Amino acid sequence: MEDNYLTHGKGLGSWLTTRDHKRIAVMYLFSVLTFFLLGGIFALLLRLELASPGKTIMNADTYNKVFTYHGAIMVFMVIIPAIPAVMGNFILPLMLGARDVAFPRLNLASYYIYLAGALVAASALFLRGADTGWTFYTPYSIRTNTTATIVLAGAFIMGFSSVLTGLNFIVSIHKLRAPGLSWSRLPLFLWSLYATSIIQVLATPVLAITLLLLIFERLFRTGIFDPALGGDPVLFQHFFWFYSHPAVYIMILPAMGVVSEVIPVFSRKPIFGYKAIAYSSFGIALVAFLVWGHHLFVSGQSELANFVFSLLTMLVAVPTGVKVFSWVATMYKGKIRLKTPMLYAFGFLQLFTIGGLTGVFLATLAINVHVTDTYFVVAHFHYVMVGGAIMSLMAGLHYWFPKFWGRMYPERSGRITFALLISGFNLTFFPQFILGSRGMPRRYWDYLPEFTVLNRVSTVGSWLLAAGFFYAAFYLYRAMRHGERAPANPWEANTLEWQTPSPPPHDNFPEIPVVTTWPYEYREKGFFPQGMVP
Amino acid sequence: MMSADVSDRAVTAAASHEHESPFAGPDEAFEAAKQGMWIFLVTEVLMFGGLFVAYGIFRGLHADMFQEAHRYLAVSLGGTNTVVLILSSLTMALGVGATQRGQRDRALLFFGLTLLLASCFLLVKYFEYSHKFHEGLLPGGYFRNEHLKHPKAPLFFSLYFVMTGLHLVHVLVGMGLIAWLLKRTVARQFGPHYYTPVELVGFYWHFVDMVWIYLFPLLYLVG
Numbered sequence: 001m002e003d004n005y006l007t008h009g010k011g012l013g014s015w016l017t018t019r020d021h022k023r024i025a026v027m028y029l030f031s032v033l034t035f036f037l038l039g040g041i042f043a044l045l046l047r048l049e050l051a052s053p054g055k056t057i058m059n060a061d062t063y064n065k066v067f068t069y070h071g072a073i074m075v076f077m078v079i080i081p082a083i084p085a086v087m088g089n090f091i092l093p094l095m096l097g098a099r100d101v102a103f104p105r106l107n108l109a110s111y112y113i114y115l116a117g118a119l120v121a122a123s124a125l126f127l128r129g130a131d132t133g134w135t136f137y138t139p140y141s142i143r144t145n146t147t148a149t150i151v152l153a154g155a156f157i158m159g160f161s162s163v164l165t166g167l168n169f170i171v172s173i174h175k176l177r178a179p180g181l182s183w184s185r186l187p188l189f190l191w192s193l194y195a196t197s198i199i200q201v202l203a204t205p206v207l208a209i210t211l212l213l214l215i216f217e218r219l220f221r222t223g224i225f226d227p228a229l230g231g232d233p234v235l236f237q238h239f240f241w242f243y244s245h246p247a248v249y250i251m252i253l254p255a256m257g258v259v260s261e262v263i264p265v266f267s268r269k270p271i272f273g274y275k276a277i278a279y280s281s282f283g284i285a286l287v288a289f290l291v292w293g294h295h296l297f298v299s300g301q302s303e304l305a306n307f308v309f310s311l312l313t314m315l316v317a318v319p320t321g322v323k324v325f326s327w328v329a330t331m332y333k334g335k336i337r338l339k340t341p342m343l344y345a346f347g348f349l350q351l352f353t354i355g356g357l358t359g360v361f362l363a364t365l366a367i368n369v370h371v372t373d374t375y376f377v378v379a380h381f382h383y384v385m386v387g388g389a390i391m392s393l394m395a396g397l398h399y400w401f402p403k404f405w406g407r408m409y410p411e412r413s414g415r416i417t418f419a420l421l422i423s424g425f426n427l428t429f430f431p432q433f434i435l436g437s438r439g440m441p442r443r444y445w446d447y448l449p450e451f452t453v454l455n456r457v458s459t460v461g462s463w464l465l466a467a468g469f470f471y472a473a474f475y476l477y478r479a480m481r482h483g484e485r486a487p488a489n490p491w492e493a494n495t496l497e498w499q500t501p502s503p504p505p506h507d508n509f510p511e512i513p514v515v516t517t518w519p520y521e522y523r524e525k526g527f528f529p530q531g532m533v534p
Numbered sequence: 535m536m537s538a539d540v541s542d543r544a545v546t547a548a549a550s551h552e553h554e555s556p557f558a559g560p561d562e563a564f565e566a567a568k569q570g571m572w573i574f575l576v577t578e579v580l581m582f583g584g585l586f587v588a589y590g591i592f593r594g595l596h597a598d599m600f601q602e603a604h605r606y607l608a609v610s611l612g613g614t615n616t617v618v619l620i621l622s623s624l625t626m627a628l629g630v631g632a633t634q635r636g637q638r639d640r641a642l643l644f645f646g647l648t649l650l651l652a653s654c655f656l657l658v659k660y661f662e663y664s665h666k667f668h669e670g671l672l673p674g675g676y677f678r679n680e681h682l683k684h685p686k687a688p689l690f691f692s693l694y695f696v697m698t699g700l701h702l703v704h705v706l707v708g709m710g711l712i713a714w715l716l717k718r719t720v721a722r723q724f725g726p727h728y729y730t731p732v733e734l735v736g737f738y739w740h741f742v743d744m745v746w747i748y749l750f751p752l753l754y755l756v757g
């Protein structure tokens with residue numbers, strides 16, 4: 001039996017007490033996928049209810065709870081941890097040429113904190129639930145007699161996990177780079193994880209205090225956000241979005257990092273604009289903190305503030321555009337290999353571009369007032385979060401599949417699933433842009449009969465999406481157990497994780513490699529791996 | 535495949551059952567731990583930052599109320615606690631220095647003193663809080679005081695209890711950590727060659743002290 005991280009140490013106990021970043025990543029992976037299934041089931045139920053006007057399968061109160069669960073689960077338990085905690089945990093130390101993250105014990109603690117928070121939040125399902133939406137707007141969230149406090153406490157706890165992961169990654173990138181791995185040779189996935197970590201570390205504490213204050217509102221009637229007690233509900237919105245807008249970039253920046261790795265490898269060309277892509281991540285992270293007010297355009301914010309926030313929000317499009325153009329320029333005249341990860345990178349580009357551009361529409365004050373709280377907004381952020389983050393998660397899951405499991409996934413099934421997901425996604429969410437622009441409000445259980453056709457299309461799309469994800473779960477699980485054995489470097493990629501066996505040994509590298517070049521040397525005459533074994 | 539080299543490594547790793555440290559040596563590990571602690575303290579600043587922003591906004595909106603309500607806080611008790619905490623920061627720093635120089639008895643003395651001063655802080659806070667409870671000077675919806683008539687006054691006490699309460703939780707955590715240092719110092723686990731936890735707990739304790747140095751004037755003095 002060969003020795004790798006999967007076979008090193010036997011039994012459940014060795015997994016639950018592991019400090020190996022790779023095993024922790026795998027535990028995150030299965031936890032995140034479980035919650036993804038749960039959040040997805042709620043999404044399907046929502047779409048089923050909306051298949052026709054009036055009551056279809058549930059009453060209005062249940063509907064309110066179901067969309068709250070869907071949102072809270074997908075945001076806090078799935079998308080935020082998905083790429084950093086799963087892909088980041090597994091790949092970051094390998095790409096650094098390190099034996100582990102800087103604080104392996106803290107890393108395991110982060111996982112248990114995440115799990116504890118998620119279970120606390122999920123326990124509300126068996127009590128009186130929660131019906132506030134994932135945004136917990138006051139004063140309703142103070143008054144509701146559902147068990148919102150429990151969901152708030154769960155989200156509060158999960159915040160610590162996110163902070164500690166970010167902290168661990170920042171220190172790892174600073175202190176654990178292999179000899180020769182200078183900043184200008186750092187793979188772009190790590191640059192994007194660095195920028196993500198900064199947001200996690202700076203924004204999450206503000207969410208923590210906001211949720212804590214809201215819990216106190218409910219338990220001790222502190223009144224800071226409660227107009228009936230002299231407080232200010234708009235202050236809650238400011239606090240909440242000061243975290244939750246940057247949180248969107250916690251979701252999308254690592255996704256961009258995955259795409260930045262996949263595109264040059266499958267285009268067989270050096271990445272175009274390495275520095276521009278690296279720095280633009282920090283541009284996005286910086287602007288992320290200055291735009292939260294775009295969620296308050298109709299909440300009674302002053303016109304001057306609206307103007308400033310609108311302008312700053314449009315600025316986000318600049319670093320984002322820099323990235324998109326760089327990716328496209330990388331592909332230009334490349335020898336493109338249409339493997340599944342690359343297909344998902346294309347999917348990311350299509351969906352994220354639509355999501356990003358409609359973000360600019362929404363930043364425009366005149367349009368925003370018209371479409372606030374309509375399905376246009378719902379479609380926009382699903383294009384960014386699902387189209388961007390989940391597409392990229394799928395890209396990463398396939399790209400690093402050989403490294404995770406030492407086996408190959410079936411290429412044909414990968415392509416079929418991609419086709420299912422991309423058509424299912426567009427079918428589900430594109431009609432919602434139209435519905436929103438025609439005035440269908442979000443979060444409603446019912447709608448006017450003239451919206452029926454588009455809602456039906458959207459519901460059918462959600463089934464295609466579900467079929468795609470179930471099929472992916474099926475063939476990936478099978479490949480994990482019985483797939484063809486993977487070589488160390490099946491994609492002929494340069495970054496360090498491909499210069500160790502698949503799956504990697506317990507301590508990652510037989511010898512710590514010495515880095516002699518940047519990671520994107522893909523030329524006509526061949527490719528040039530980043531590290532050499534001394 | 536099983537080469538001799540691979541199985542050798544497996545045996546040594548399995549025998550020690552410890553995950554290898556990712557660092558080249560103890561100095562690198564120490565530097566990394568310090569950096570991690572600084573980042574953690576930044577997150578703490580941001581968490582309290584939210585409260586300070588809320589304070590600033592409500593003070594801006596209701597300056598007259600803050601003016602009136604802050605007179606109901608006991609400046610003498612708050613002042614005592616400020617002195618107590620600053621002294622405890624001094625003893626903590628002396629304890630850290632003693633550990634670094636390998637003076638174990640001195641370190642024990644100063645950690646003990648720090649813990650004692652922290653207990654003083656708790657005691658004073660206990661009297662302050664029970665007095666407030668007695669007077670009905672309570673957060674928001676539970677406010678019951680007869681003399682303080684300003685309609686927004688309950689908000690001041692919400693902020694007072696949340697801000698000092700969160701700080702108090704930090705003091706309790708700090709005390710736990712110092713007790714843990716004491717235990718490990720008794721067990722001779724620290725010395726000039728290894729004192730990372732001592733240094734980090736020191737950072738944390740100074741931070742807790744610093745938060746109070748902002749809370750005291752904002753709540754008790756300027757109101």
Ligand SMILES: [Cu+2]
Nearest residue numbers: 245292294295
């Ligand atoms: Cu936003």
